[in-house]
Amino acid sequence: MGDCQTGRSVLTATYDRSSLEGFAETVRGMRERFTAETDSEVMLIAAFELAIHHLRVPEMA
Secondary structure (H helix, E strand, O other), rough: OOEEOOOOEOOOOOOOOHHHHOHHHHHHHHHHHHHHHHHOOOOOOOOOOOOOOOOOHHHHO
């Protein structure tokens, strides 16, 4: 998503924990190359765990 007025945007990527830990250096290199090529700045990097629960709703069964 991007805001043309402020020039700010958001990028989201999803990884499972083992992939994230195994490819941290590769991802860092990709991020550095992307910011250099687009003349942009990374303001925040955050990691979150996402819990997904499958609910059985009687009306949908």
